[in-house]
Amino acid sequence: MKIIVPMAGRGSRLRPHTLTVPKPLIPIAGKPIVQRLVEDIAKVAGEPIEEIAFIIGDFGCEVEEKLLQIAEKLGAKGSIYVQDEPLGTAHAIKCAEESMQGDVVIAFADTLFRADFDLDKNSDGVIWVKKVEDPSAFGVVKLDDYGFITDFIEKPKDFVSDLAIIGIYYFRSAEKLMEEINYIMKNDIKQGNEYQLTTALENLREKGAKFSLGKVDDWMDCGNKNATVETNGKILDYERHEFMIFPDTAKIENSLIIQPCFIGENVVVKNSKIGPCVSLGNGTRIENSNIQNSLIQENTLIDHGNLNNSMIGNSAQYFGVSREISLGDFSVLDFHSKA
Template sequence: MKIIVPMAGRGSRLRPHTLTIPKPLIPIAGKPIVHRLVEDIAGVINQEIEEIAFIIHESFGKQVEEDLIAIAEKLGSKGRIYYQNEALGTAHAIMCAKDSMSGPIVVAYADTLFRADFALDTSADSVIWVKQVEDPSAFGVVQLNGNNQIVDFVEKPKEFVSDLAIIGIYYFKSGETLRSELQYLLDNNVVKGGEYQLTDGLENMKQKGMKFVPGKVDEWMDCGNKEVTVDTNSRMLRFLHNDGVNMVSASARIENSTIIPPCFIGDDVVLINSTVGPNVSLGRATHLTNTTIKNSLVQTHAHIKNADLDNAMIGNHAAFDGNFKAVSIGDYSVLE
C-alpha cells in the first residue's frame, strides 16, 4: 500500500502561521497535521505502508522535504518527494506523483484530520471516505443505492440528495487505473474552471462500472484557518486524553503552576506561576510566566508572560507580553 499526499498549497487562510512553513506541518497536539493524517490512515487500512509520496511546491525548501521524509520513516515507510509548482487542480496534483501510482493506494489531502473505526473494503475499486453532516449544501457529497454503493457525486447540492460529505481521502485498489483515468483528463484537456479535477476521473471510472463504496468516519476535523485549527487542536487533545495518552513531557519544568487536562506539554517547556488548560498545546522549549492560557495552540520556542489567553494561536519563536486574549501571532513576532 502507498499513500499519496498532495500538499503543494501554502495555506493562505492560515497566515501568518504558514508564511514560514506549509500548513500540513503545523502541529496539532504536538504532531504535524500531515504526520497525524498518515498515522491515522495507517491505523484504518491496517496494512504495511510501503511508501508515502508527498507532493509539495519546490519553494518549500530542503528542510521541509527532510521533515516529510522523517515522518514517513517514523511509520516504517519510504518517503518520496514530488513537486507541483502550478495550481492546476486536484487531478494534476495527484499526477505529479504518477511514478508512485501502482498497486493499491490512498490519496489524502493534508488539510483535514479524522477519527474512524471502519474496515476498509479492499474488494471495491475505490473507497471514498465520508462524514455525515448537518448541512450538505456546503460540501461535495456522495449518493448511495440500496446496496451501499456510490452512484453519484454531487458538488454542493442545492436540494437534498445525501448528507455524506466527501472529506478528501480516497482508496483505490489499482493505482494504475487511477493514473490512466487522470492521464486521459490531462491529454484531452478536460478542465473545469481552468483546473483538472479528480472528480472527473472518478466519474469516468464509475461510468465504466467500477465499484465505489463509502468509508464512514466518526469525526472530521478541518485545519483551514486559525479558528478551526485551534478547535481541531482542542478536539484532538480530548480524543488522545480519552485514549489514555500521556501528553506531558518528563523534561518539562513546572514551577508553581497548574495544568488542567487535556493538554500537550512538549519537551523542555517551562511553566512558572501559570495555569495551562484545558485544551492547550505547548510546543518544545516554550516558556510561560505569570500566564493563564486555555483553548490555544502554541508552537515551539515561544516566550509568553503576563498574559491571559483564550482561543490563541502563537507561532515558533514568538514573544508575547500583554493583556490581549484571542490572538494569532506568527513565527518570530514580538508583542511586548
C-alpha cells in the first residue's frame, strides 16, 4: 500500500505560525501534524506501507529532507512532488501520478483523526466522513439504504447532506482514479476554478464504482489557532500515557505539571504551573508563569506569563500579563518594557 499526502496549501488561516513553517510541519504534542497523520494511518492500515508520497509547495530542501525522514522511520520509500499552482485537490493528486499505482490511501494533511480504519476490500474505495453543522464549506456525500455512496457534492449551497468528507480516502485501484483525474483535466472540467477530487469520484461512481463509508470517532482540525490548540489538547489526552515521563534533559524546579502535557528536550520550567493540555517544545524556558491549554514551540522564553488558549511559535519571547495570544516565530512581546 502507498500513502499519498497532498500538503501544498499555504495555511493562511494559521498565520503568523505558517509564515516560517509549512502548516503540516507545525508540531502537535511534539510531532509535526503530517508525521502524526501518516503514523496513525500506518498503525491501523493492516499492511506494510511501501511508499509515502508528499505533494508540497515550494517549501525548500530542509522541509523535503524532514519529510523523507518521516517516511524512512516508517520503513517506506519517501517521494517528493511539487504542486506549483493551487489548482485544486484533483490537480494535487495529478502531481504525484508517478506514484499512483495499486491500492492507496490519500490523506490531506489538514487534519488529524481517530477512526475505524477497516479497509473494505469488497468495495472500490472507502471515504471517511463526519457529520458537521455547516456542510456548505465541505465536500459531502449522500448514501443509499445499504450504506454505499450515491452522490459526491462539492460545497453545496443548499442542504443535501451533513456528511462531510474529512480528506482521507482509500482506493483499491489508483490507476482508475487517475484515469478520471486525467479526463477532467484534459476536458478542463472545474468547480470554483479548480479541478476537484469529488468530480473524479462522481465520475467513477457513475461508471459503477462502489464506495463505502469510513466511520470517524473524532476529526481534529488544525486550520486556525483555536482549532490547533484544541487539537493539541485532544492528542495529549488520547495519548497521555506517552507523556507521563519527561526527558532526562528537562529541568523542572519548584513547579507543578498537571497532566496531560508534552515536555520536550532541554526544557526548563521554574516557579511555574503548567497544564493541563500544554505542549512545550525543545529548548523552551518558562519562569514565574501559569500556562494551561496552550501550544508553545521550540526555544521560546516566557516569563511572568499567565496564558490560556494560546499558541506561541519558535524562538519567541513573551514577558507579560494574563492573555490569550497567538505569537509567531522570532517575535517579542514585552508588557514590562518601559519603552
